C-alpha cells in the first residue's frame with residue numbers, strides 16, 4: 333500500500349470537556365460471582381428465545397426496520413394501558429435519557445438531579461451541553477421534597493431527573509414527592525424507573541397527556557435482557573414526538589423490535605424472577621445487618637452497605653480476591669466507604685456472604 337506524502341500527522345483533539353468526565357464504567361473483571369451491575373442473575377425464558385428464532389426467519393434483513401417500531405410500541409402500550417403514541421423506544425434506557433437531553437436540554441438549558449444518584453444523568457446532560465443543577469439528598473439518602481422544590485424554583489431546569497428506586501442508594505420516591513416536583517417545575521420531570529418492578533409504587537400512575545412527566549423503563553434488569561439493549565419511555569405523546577425528532581433514523585433494528593415485543597408475552601416469568609430476587613434481597617439485608625456493616629434499606633435488586641471498621645476499597649479488593657465482584661462506590665461523592673451488591677442467585681449470594689465474612693474477620 334502506498335499513501336500520498338504528508339498525510340501522516342497528529343490527530344485532532346476531541347472536545348476538550350470530554351476529559352473532564354470519565355465515562356461511567358464498571359470494572360469488567362473476570363470473576364466467578366458478578367454482583368456489580370444490577371443485571372438479573374437469571375436468563376430470559378427459553379420459550380422466548382424459541383419464539384424469537386422462529387420470527388427471525390421471516391425478517392427481511394435487506395430492508396430497513398419499521399422506523400416507528402409500531403408493533404413493539406403497541407405491545408408496550410397494552411402492557412401499561414396507554415396508546416402507542418405515548419411510548420418511545422430506544423437502545424437501552426440510556427439512549428432514551430440521551431434523546432431526552434437532546435430534545436429538552438442543550439446549551440442554555442439546565443438539568444436538575446439529586447446526588448448521590450445514577451451517574452449517567454449528569455454525564456449524559458454534560459455530553460449534550462446541558463448545564464447541571466445538582467441538589468443533594470438527605471444523609472439517609474431520602475429526597476427532601478421541600479428542598480427539591482426549592483432547587484427547581486431557583487434553578488428553573490428544563491429537565492428534572494428523579495430515580496426511583498434510586499441507584500445506587502435503593503430508596504423509591506413516593507407520590508407526594510414526585511407530584512410536588514411536577515407542580516413546581518416548568519420543565520419536564522423524568523422518573524427513571526430502571527428498577528420500577530421491584531418497588532411498591534410507580535410514577536406510571538401520574539402519566540397523562542397534560543402532565544409534564546415521563547417514566548423511563550428498561551429491559552436490562554427485571555426483563556433479564558441487558559444484552560439486548562432496549563429501553564422505553566411512557567409519557568405525553570407530544571414528548572414522544574419531540575424524541576422521535578432527535579433519534580437517529582431506524583435506530584431500532586428489526587430483530588430487537590421482535591425480541592422486545594415477544595418478551596412481553598412472558599411477563600409471568602418476569603414477575604416470578606422479581607419475586608425470587610426480592611426474597612433473596614431480604615435474606616441479604618438480614619445477613620448483612622448481622623455483620624459489622626451499615627446497610628441501607630432497598631426497594632431495588634441491589635443493596636448499598638458500608639463496612640464500619642474497614643476501608644471500603646480494601647473490602648472490595650478482598651472480595652475480588654475471592655472471585656466476588658461488587659460495585660465500588662466508595663469514592664463517589666456522598667458515598668464515602670460504601671459498596672453496592674446486586675442481588676444474585678441464592679448460590680451467588682451465599683458466595684458473597686461467606687467471602688465478606690472472611691474479609692471482615
Ligand SMILES: *Cc1c(COP(=O)(O)O)cnc(C)c1O
Pocket residue numbers: 370423424425426427450495499524526549550551552553558561562563
Ligand atoms: C441500569 C440502569 C439503567 C439501564 O440502562 P440501560 O441503558 O437500559 O441498560 C437506567 N437507569 C438506571 C438508574 C439504571 O440503574
